Amino acid sequence: MFMLNLSHLGSTTDSTAAERYQQLQPSQVADGSTWFNNPPGRHLSYTREPPKSIFHDATARLPPAVSEAAVQQTWNDQYIKRLESARRIRDNPRQTVVLVDTHTQRSLGNSKPDMIGYLPQAPQQVFNIYLIGENKPRRGSNEGTFTNQEKGQLVGYLKKLLSMLPHRPFAIGFLTDGVLIQFFKLHAGTNTIPMKLIETPTTTLDGKLFF
Numbered sequence: 001m002f003m004l005n006l007s008h009l010g011s012t013t014d015s016t017a018a019e020r021y022q023q024l025q026p027s028q029v030a031d032g033s034t035w036f037n038n039p040p041g042r043h044l045s046y047t048r049e050p051p052k053s054i055f056h057d058a059t060a061r062l063p064p065a066v067s068e069a070a071v072q073q074t075w076n077d078q079y080i081k082r083l084e085s086a087r088r089i090r091d092n093p094r095q096t097v098v099l100v101d102t103h104t105q106r107s108l109g110n111s112k113p114d115m116i117g118y119l120p121q122a123p124q125q126v127f128n129i130y131l132i133g134e135n136k137p138r139r140g141s142n143e144g145t146f147t148n149q150e151k152g153q154l155v156g157y158l159k160k161l162l163s164m165l166p167h168r169p170f171a172i173g174f175l176t177d178g179v180l181i182q183f184f185k186l187h188a189g190t191n192t193i194p195m196k197l198i199e200t201p202t203t204t205l206d207g208k209l210f211f
Helices: 017-023 033-037 068-090 148-164
Strands: 098-101 115-118 129-135 170-176 180-187 196-199
Antiparallel strands (some): 115 129
């Protein structure tokens, strides 16, 4: 979005065409052929708003302690659509996830995770799941972490994905309250090596997490 000041062009209600011309007090040049070799750039009054993060309004939309349903709706109505628009427009090779709302459909066996990130340009099937996401109620003003119960639910989904795809070496997931996010990586075990869970610190949402 930009604003352009056109006051320098004069009034659009001049009484006659001749008056309109005369008010501009035209000057003359010997040759105007060079004008066609220099396309117009931006006007001096042109201003552009600074770029916004996908989640720039997260704290305004989701104040502390709002419900999980409100977080879910914000992801469905705003964030997922913004991510998809940015993915199409920017065509960034780092954009390796197509995030889909799946909270009302069985997308992991009989389970219904809130969100699933699929590989781009691939059928949205279990074989192409990149990550699994779960929405949680917005943390309170003095909270900055997710509970063990919430983490255990997500781990259950990750373990189920690994059991459905035994060739897969690991599964990735995240918990979010619409403002904060935490990622988890569950490495598959073997007969001699147990499963290993790695988690990141809890951090605020940022567009580069998905791009």
